[in-house]
Amino acid sequence: MTKSSPPLQCAHPPSRVFQRDRLRQAVPARRPGALPVFLAFFALVVGCAGAKVAVPIQFPTPLVEKVPLPIGLYLDEALLSYKHEESLEQRGDWEIELGSAQPSMFANLLTGMFIGYRRVQQLEGSHPDVAGVLFPSIEEVQFSTPEQSRSDYYEVWLHYRFKLHDNRGAALGAWDLTAYGKAHKQNHGGDASALQQAAMSACRDAMAFFTQQFTTVPVVQAWLAKELGAAA
């Protein structure tokens, strides 16, 4: 571009203002992609990145002895749209989107654990085709980055609460479940990838813990005794 600009041909030395104007003409036109590249570079240098991640929806199905009862699942709007948002000082804004993964997570979990599973659209009312209705909710989410914990890991903690209703809509009881997931920073290319993996691991841990814990919860034991006794 500079080469193609016409040479200066002045009889007298050009004034400073004129020189500046000529120089402006000689500067190549700004490319449209230059600003985003500069901003990305600036963000990288300043280091206030943060991350926005969504948990993937691929979950395995548990390989366990099935409970010989069909179960219903109620997912409310609060769970389906659940996002954890947090601003960290000098580390930007962080967001973990968990809601969109809940339907497939619970579908796979209950398909593996029960002989039958069905989503119900309301908690109240009668559901004669299932033995009970499970109503999960996320009570709290926490996460930490390697900078915060002075470790090599991104970590995520999930606190679920499960409510069990009978098939006529009556509440039988509730219990809590805490899950944990981590991802080593060396295995991932950046904040987002590592945080996503830690959140995914926490969801898988919640599923694994649920399969182990379910039949040991007193509320569930009473419900199973009643339903299976009635079935026998």
Next chain:
Amino acid sequence: MNRRRTAMRITQKPPNEASPQTGPSAVRKQTNLDFLSTDPKFKRPKALVRASGHCRTLAAVLACALLTGCVTATVQEIRETDTAMTGGDTVVVLGRRSQPTTDETELDFITCVADNLDRGAQGLNVIEEQQFIDATFPWFEPRIAPLNNADLPEIIKQLPLARRLDQMQLKYLVWIEGSTQRIDQTGSMTCAVTPGGGGCFGFLSWENDSSYEASIWDVETGQNAGKISSEASGTSYIPAVIVPIPIIARVRSSACSSLANQLKAFISPS
């Protein structure tokens, strides 16, 4: 119990490092002997062939010395029971990922060992780690995975899992623990860019230390078949006079290939 202990000490250049044929500094330069190879009918005198071969060998040795640092690797094996693989038997290599810990085996190390076991004329049938963990969910998740071989029979008693392992024809579980750490680092380097050009000046060196242990569990008997440990250490250097020249010791790669070779010989002795 048949207990045998063998130890090997190897000072080696890892096999998968930049070879003289593929490395960037090994680009073949035009020499005054090159015209000889263009005519297929021309038979090169033995002396010339020998001289050319020596040049290439020297260049290869120099390139290797310039690009890679030396690695010292030690492999130890403890055998508890006899092992053998038949036709469709499979093996899985798993990394220990217990709950909060500061020492987790690198994912690419697990993949490296599995790939090396799978490769070659005597390669084993290796199931990919994530595929195995998903297919046996939740039994090998960090919360539930057996911590020692005494826990294995309890888990395998679960009928759905036992059926799945039968389908997979899984014979051995190989658990890998350990990691590679940077244990020492010295020197400094300064780089500058000016309108007339740029360059670096200084000297950096660091020492990496790998320490891994593989426990081989027999899935049929629930017994520990043995253990293999692989340790490797090496120092990497970057001298810089205008252009930095990295001389990297591939410590983890060396620990991986040593461990995989020993595992292959342990599981399927021929």
